[in-house]
Amino acid sequence: MSVPLLSVRTPATSANLGSGFDTLGMALSLYNLFEVTERLPEGEYRSEAIGEGALELADPGRNLVVRSYEIACRRFGVAGTGFALRSHNVIPLYRGLGSSAGAVVAGVLLAQELNGLTLPREELLRTMVEIEGHPDNVAPCYLGGMVVSCWDGSELRTVRLPALPEDLLVVVAVPDVQVKTREARAALPEQVCFGDAVFTLGRAALLTAAWATGQWDLLAWGMDDRLHQPYRAKLFPGGEVIMDRVREIPGCLGVAISGSGPSVVALVKGRPRRVAETLCGTFSEHGVRSQFFVLDGNGSGAVVQRTFPFEKASSSQGVASGGKG
Incomplete structure (x- = not known):
């Protein structure tokens, strides 16, 4: 198996926790791993998946990581490079454990990393929430731990609560x-x-x-x-x-x-x-x-690991101003 150029690990999440409908979410110590194994020309993608949803996610057109990547690239004003994606999926699909949020978070982070961008954390998280539609899963998936989120459709506020005790x-x-x-x-x-x-x-x-x-x-x-x-x-x-x-x-x-x-x-x-x-x-x-x-209910947030340096992408004025925060 080839060494990936770049990988993103995202945790499962449990949202709502009863009374916190669409506002509370907790990262769990169960993780999916998304690996970029090759850069491809713009608009070209290959996808293979191992584990949960392997057949469904092997089709790039149905893969939420790829779709989120393309949406984020348009938002950030870059003509994103294509890539070959290898997904190791442990989080069950359609079971209320945030598998779609993990894919969205991975796609947005790949849009930054593959195209040499440096964007504020707030901009990345807001893009993730816009794609997902609500913050209760993507916020803890990206940030880790237990997160309270408030989203009014344009502005986002989050607070990360203290960690659970070890027992x-x-x-x-x-x-x-x-x-x-x-x-x-x-x-x-x-x-x-x-x-x-x-x-x-x-x-x-x-x-x-x-x-x-x-x-x-x-x-x-x-x-x-x-x-x-x-x-x-x-x-x-x-x-x-x-x-x-x-x-x-x-x-x-x-x-x-x-x-x-x-x-x-x-x-x-x-x-x-x-x-x-x-x-x-x-x-x-x-x-x-x-x-x-x-x-563990104190799961870490998304983790990016590079094994190959990427050149800084040419960007539009919108990305330049976004990068300055």
């Missing part, structure tokens, strides 16, 4: 069913009652305050919500009972649907075995196979 683990159960983000959003009501909005607002405030101050015993309350989980729980087998079962287990500090589902994420202090068995056992009772991961 607090993240158990993720991944069922063998898929829920695409557009389907999960279509399941949500256009309007919610005032009481449910107030309930979830209080829980989100409590969740972020508890995380910031290390009051981990408050996470169970903080991760509860009425805006999206009651509706999305109906989209996959076992969804309407699984969280109630898991939150009663000693050592489980909080449980939520991961992103748009169907994966379920639990924060566990101490041994995670019983939580993992209950999660997967519930899916089995409902006729669904599943797997689980025990992960």
